[in-house]
Structure formats: structure tokens, C-alpha cells
Amino acid sequence: MKHMKKLIIYYFILFSVFTAFIHAEPEYIYDEYGVLNTTEKEALEDLSATYSEQYDCGIYVRVLNTSEGYYVEDLAETVYTTEGLGKGNSDDGILLLIIMDERTYDIAVHGYHANEVFTNSKVDNIENSFLSYLSNGDYYTAFHTFIERSAYQLSSYNSNVESYDQSPYYDPYYEESMQRETTIKHVSIFVVPLLVSLIVCVVLCSKHKTKGRKFEASNYIPDHGFHLTMSRDIFLYRNEHRRRIEHDPPHHSGGGGSHHSSGGNGGFSHHSGKF
Amino acid sequence: MTQTTNYQCPSCGGPLHFDSDSQLLKCDYCDSTFLPSEIEALYNKHDTVESSSNSWTSDEQANMRAYNCSSCGADIITDENTAATSCPYCGNPTIVETRFEGSLKPDYVIPFKLKKENAVQALNDFYKGKPFIPKSFKNQNHIEEVKGLYVPFWLYDAVTEAGASYHATRVHTRRTRDEEITITEHYRLIRKGNISFEKVPADASSKMKDEYMDAIEPFHYDDLVPFQKSYMAGYYADKYDVSVENDYPRIETRMHNSAISALSSTTVGFSSVAPESEKVLFHDRKVNYAFLPVWILSTNWNNKNYLFMMNGQTGKIIGDDIPIDFKKVILTFIAIFLILFVLMFIGLGW
Numbered sequence: 001m002k003h004m005k006k007l008i009i010y011y012f013i014l015f016s017v018f019t020a021f022i023h024a025e026p027e028y029i030y031d032e033y034g035v036l037n038t039t040e041k042e043a044l045e046d047l048s049a050t051y052s053e054q055y056d057c058g059i060y061v062r063v064l065n066t067s068e069g070y071y072v073e074d075l076a077e078t079v080y081t082t083e084g085l086g087k088g089n090s091d092d093g094i095l096l097l098i099i100m101d102e103r104t105y106d107i108a109v110h111g112y113h114a115n116e117v118f119t120n121s122k123v124d125n126i127e128n129s130f131l132s133y134l135s136n137g138d139y140y141t142a143f144h145t146f147i148e149r150s151a152y153q154l155s156s157y158n159s160n161v162e163s164y165d166q167s168p169y170y171d172p173y174y175e176e177s178m179q180r181e182t183t184i185k186h187v188s189i190f191v192v193p194l195l196v197s198l199i200v201c202v203v204l205c206s207k208h209k210t211k212g213r214k215f216e217a218s219n220y221i222p223d224h225g226f227h228l229t230m231s232r233d234i235f236l237y238r239n240e241h242r243r244r245i246e247h248d249p250p251h252h253s254g255g256g257g258s259h260h261s262s263g264g265n266g267g268f269s270h271h272s273g274k275f
Numbered sequence: 276m277t278q279t280t281n282y283q284c285p286s287c288g289g290p291l292h293f294d295s296d297s298q299l300l301k302c303d304y305c306d307s308t309f310l311p312s313e314i315e316a317l318y319n320k321h322d323t324v325e326s327s328s329n330s331w332t333s334d335e336q337a338n339m340r341a342y343n344c345s346s347c348g349a350d351i352i353t354d355e356n357t358a359a360t361s362c363p364y365c366g367n368p369t370i371v372e373t374r375f376e377g378s379l380k381p382d383y384v385i386p387f388k389l390k391k392e393n394a395v396q397a398l399n400d401f402y403k404g405k406p407f408i409p410k411s412f413k414n415q416n417h418i419e420e421v422k423g424l425y426v427p428f429w430l431y432d433a434v435t436e437a438g439a440s441y442h443a444t445r446v447h448t449r450r451t452r453d454e455e456i457t458i459t460e461h462y463r464l465i466r467k468g469n470i471s472f473e474k475v476p477a478d479a480s481s482k483m484k485d486e487y488m489d490a491i492e493p494f495h496y497d498d499l500v501p502f503q504k505s506y507m508a509g510y511y512a513d514k515y516d517v518s519v520e521n522d523y524p525r526i527e528t529r530m531h532n533s534a535i536s537a538l539s540s541t542t543v544g545f546s547s548v549a550p551e552s553e554k555v556l557f558h559d560r561k562v563n564y565a566f567l568p569v570w571i572l573s574t575n576w577n578n579k580n581y582l583f584m585m586n587g588q589t590g591k592i593i594g595d596d597i598p599i600d601f602k603k604v605i606l607t608f609i610a611i612f613l614i615l616f617v618l619m620f621i622g623l624g625w
Binding site for chain 2: 197
């Protein structure tokens with residue numbers, strides 16, 4: 001209880017310093033660590049605000065430096081309640097909390113409506129869609145994907161459409177990656193047998209040729225016939241080359257385990273793990 | 276006036292052949308066996324039959340020689356380099372003494388270890404493992420001649436003093452979250468060494484193509500013995516007609532390459548190594564003259580002659596390029612392709 005109090009105070013001060021004087025309304029995107037630039041943050045903020053208003057369910061992202069030793073789930077709940085996040089009568093919303101020093105994350109769902117929409121399997125799907133981007137350090141795409149997928153789920157629920165399981169949400173990165181995998185599969189199923197057959201035939205044909213000149217005489221160096229009289233390795237110089245890593249599109253394998261904690265219909269439910 | 280010798284059995288007078296199994300001279304008729312040195316000593320006391328050639332044109336005289344068989348008296352005509360042959364009339368092995376005299380006397384010989392039957396068997400085995408041989412080649416490629424020949428070789432010894440420098444790099448790569456950092460360290464490597472070579476063989480007969488003789492290497496010199504004419508009995512032999520000087524450049528190239536390769540083998544632990552300069556000096560050059568055993572098998576298929584050669588010591592066999600049945604190649608290609616295609620189709624879960 002003492003810890004919880006400390007946590008609330010800590011987060012309250014932290015939040016006050018960065019946001020209190022900027023926005024009267026809670027921010028949808030908050031980036032303490034600085035993984036997003038201003039343009040990216042604004043774009044995500046607008047996107048999140050639009051969907052949140054449209055579906056009356058908040059979609060939030062918080063990036064914090066540290067958890068100060070608290071459980072990520074506890075911290076997510078503290079953030080949610082302290083900031084007064086959520087929409088509607090039961091403060092419906094979904095929050096993605098990232099702790100940078102531990103590389104942990106938590107998806108907290110709050111409110112009756114939100115818990116109905118974001119069931120275990122739906123949150124699993126949302127989680128799988130952005131986790132690879134998160135692991136690769138592509139935070140903008142990760143958050144963008146999180147917001148889009150959450151919005152799609154809300155939209156599907158409203159129009160009574162069964163979403164992910166039957167018709168997956170369109171993700172250009174995922175689709176591109178799937179398309180590439182299929183192309184590789186198509187090509188390899190022809191190319192690999194073609195190359196192997198060719199190599200085997202060439203090797204067998206080469207056995208028909210047995211004569212040939214020799215250009216070395218290693219067989220005729222007697223035992224102890226080679227004496228190394230000088231062996232020097234002189235260091236000349238060194239050079240360094242730096243290359244920025246182009247992060248691969250996600251493979252939907254995720255970066256860490258996740259679990260779903262308890263949550264009544266009106267309370268919190270969590271999916272957390274490492275990335 | 277040319278001198279020839281038929282080694283005959285001291286017991287019954289029958290012709291003696293060198294027997295590769297027992298490494299002794301064996302009588303064709305009474306099966307008596309004798310040490311080569313024993314027979315040589317005996318024959319040094321005997322008179323030899325002399326004969327002279329006549330009625331050749333000047334060109335023929337330049338290239339051909341005629342002898343009398345000391346066994347049956349028939350005329351034997353050979354080319355100027357033949358040192359050992361057999362009489363076409365009585366089949367007796369005949370050795371032309373003058374081909375082994377003075378500076379022509381070989382220093383060493385490796386006696387035949389394998390017989391004619393081994394050579395024929397080796398040729399049959401040679402076809403195995405070559406699935407693209409036309410069936411008719413296997414069935415109709417008849418052996419026309421099998422000949423055991425002592426081929427003259429120069430055996431070169433040398434000590435090389437080799438030096439080389441290389442530009443080498445060692446690459447380390449580490450990754451951060453956003454960057455891949457590659458550090459390349461550059462080195463100059465200097466290597467010097469002495470590499471000795473013993474008895475690098477080069478065939479000294481212009482009749483034998485280098486590509487055949489190189490390919491049947493290596494010969495093992497454990498069996499190398501001082502030359503005795505009696506080892507020639509029952510086989511063919513030619514004296515050398517390529518001089519030491521003419522053969523030497525290609526042997527020097529071989530030794531040079533191997534010396535550099537030996538130095539290069541010490542430049543380990545680098546990501547890349549590129550030679551910058553290489554130098555090889557040769558010292559203590561020495562050469563010996565030796566006869567090394569080779570079985571020659573001549574075959575004919577579709578009016579084309581195919582020549583195969585087997586190392587008479589180790590049994591290594593090589594030969595002319597064997598024809599390829601392209602129908603078999605295509606069928607094999609399709610079969611492998613289909614099998615792999617189906618396996619991958621199932622494996623990839625299609």
C-alpha cells in the first residue's frame with residue numbers, strides 16, 4: 001500500500017511536469033523517453049484522438065523511462081486512473097504502456113464496453129501485429145499499428161462483424177511480408193531442385209574427365225621439409241564503417257511472452273511481456 | 276652394331292620375365308625364379324649377340340633401329356628410343372643394352388607391382404561410378420592392347436628459399452539497436468621459409484603426354500630401387516628423349532606454386548588475405564633418371580581409339596575423356612528434380 005502510494009506520487013509528479021501545462025485533456029500519446037519525433041507524435045495523437053472520439057473508447061500510448069521497480073501492470077493501472085483516461089460512463093479505453101529500461105510492455109483494457117470488445121484473442125492479435133516493430137525499434141510503426149488495429153476492432157464490434165479470426169485486419173507490412181514469403185516459397189520450390197539436379201549432373205559428368213596437368217608438387221615435400229624462417233604480422237591501420245539498420249517487417253512471432261490478468265467487466269485486463 | 280639381351284633361364288633356357296608379385300625373374304617354362312642381381316651377374320659373363328642394321332633410307336636410319344633376337348634370330352625393328360621390347364616371333368623379352376649404357380643408365384626403377392590382369396580389372400572398375408557412360412561403350416569398347424611400359428622420368432630435387440608478403444584484413448562487426456558497426460583492421464604479413472622438394476617426377480618421353488603422366492601421380496618412392504636391366508624383362512621401355520633442361524621449367528613452376536602455397540597456409544586467422552609480392556629462389560638442384568611403371572590400355576569404340584593409363588605401382592587409372600550419354604544426363608536431371616520438387620512440395624506444406 002505504501003509502495004502504491006509512492007508510485008502514485010511518482011507518476012503524478014512525472015506526468016505533471018510534462019503534460020499539465022500543455023494539455024487540459026489527457027494526451028493520447030505520451031513519450032517520456034523520446035522514441036518519437038514531434039511530427040510522428042502529432043500524427044499519432046491526431047489518429048488516436050479521431051478513433052477515440054469516433055468509437056467512444058480511448059486508445060492511448062505511454063512510453064516511460066523506468067517503472068521504478070513496480071509491476072508494469074500496476075503502473076499501467078496507476079497511469080490510467082491518475083490521468084483519468086477513458087471515455088464514456090465506465091471510462092472505456094485501451095492503453096499500451098512501454099517501459100524502456102526493462103523493455104517491457106503492458107496492454108491494459110478498462111471499462112465494460114472495452115472489455116467486451118478487446119477479448120483475449122483480440123488483444124493477442126493486436127499484440128502480435130505490433131510486437132515485431134517494437135522489438136526492432138520501429139516505434140512509430142508499432143504505435144501506428146496498435147492504434148489502427150484497436151480502432152478496427154472497435155469498428156468491427158460496432159458493425160457486428162467477426163474480425164481478426166476470419167478476415168485479418170489489413171496490415172501493409174504484414175501483407176508485404178506474407179507476399180514475399182509466398183514468392184520465396186514459389187521460387188524455391190523450383191529453383192532449389194533445379195540447382196541441385198544441375199550440380200549433381202555436372203559433378204557426375206566431370207568424372208568422365210580424368211587426365212590433366214599438375215601445377216603443384218606438394219606431394220613431394222618430405223616430412224619436416226618446410227621451415228618457416230620469418231613470420232611477422234604488422235598492423236597498418238584500421239577503419240570503421242557504420243550502417244544504419246533497416247528494420248525488417250514483422251514476422252508476427254512477438255518479442256516476449258504475454259499474460260492476461262484478471263479483470264472484471266468494468267475493471268482492468270492486461271496483456272504484458274518483453275520486447 | 277647394337278647389342279641386345281634375352282634373359283634366359285639358367286635351368287631350361289626358357290625366357291625369363293620379371294614377376295611383379297614375387298619381384299623376381301621367373302621362367303615361363305619351368306617356373307624357376309631368380310634374383311635380378313643373380314641373372315645380371317650371370318649375363319655379364321656371357322657373350323652377347325651382335326647385329327647390324329642395313330638397307331634403311333637415311334630418314335629411316337635416323338629414327339629406326341633393327342636388332343637380331345638373341346633367342347630365335349629374327350629381325351626386330353624398333354624406333355631409336357626403344358630400350359626394352361619383346362620379339363614378335365618368339366615372344367621373348369628383349370632388352371637393348373645400348374639404351375642403358377653410360378649416361379643413359381637410369382639411377383632408379385620402381386618395379387611393376389601390378390599385373391596385366393589388375394590393369395584390365397582396374398579399367399572395368401574405372402567405368403563404375405560413371406553413370407553417364409553409354410551402354411554400348413561398356414559392352415563394345417574392346418581392349419585392343421595392354422602394354423606394361425617403363426616410362427623414363429626425371430626426378431628433380433631442390434631446396435627453395437621462398438618469401439612472400441600479403442595484405443590481410445581482420446573484420447569485427449558489432450550491432451547496436453540502430454547501427455551495425457564494422458571495424459576493419461589492416462595488416463601486412465611477411466613470411467619467409469625454406470621448402471625442400473624430393474623427386475618431383477617429369478616424364479622424359481615425348482611419346483607420353485604430360486597430362487596423362489601428371490594425372491597418374493603420385494608414385495611412392497619406398498619401392499624405388501637402384502636400376503637393374505633385369506626388371507625390364509617382359510615389359511616395354513623407352514629411353515628418354517626429352518632433356519633435363521627441357522623438362523625443368525614445368526617442374527620449377529610446380530615447385531614454385533607449392534612453395535608459395537606452403538607459405539600462404541601460415542596466414543590463418545584473417546578475414547581476407549591478398550598476396551602483394553612473392554619470390555622463390557632455387558638451390559641445391561639435383562636430378563635423377565628413373566624408370567617408373569605404367570600400364571597402357573588401348574581400346575576402340577565407334578572407330579575411335581581410347582587410351583587409358585594405370586600407375587603400375589599404385590593402380591591409379593586415368594584416361595581419355597569418356598563419352599557421355601546425354602539421354603541419361605537428361606533423365607537423371609529430371610528424376611532428381613521431380614523427387615526434390617515433390618519432397619519440397621510436401622515439406623513446405625502445400
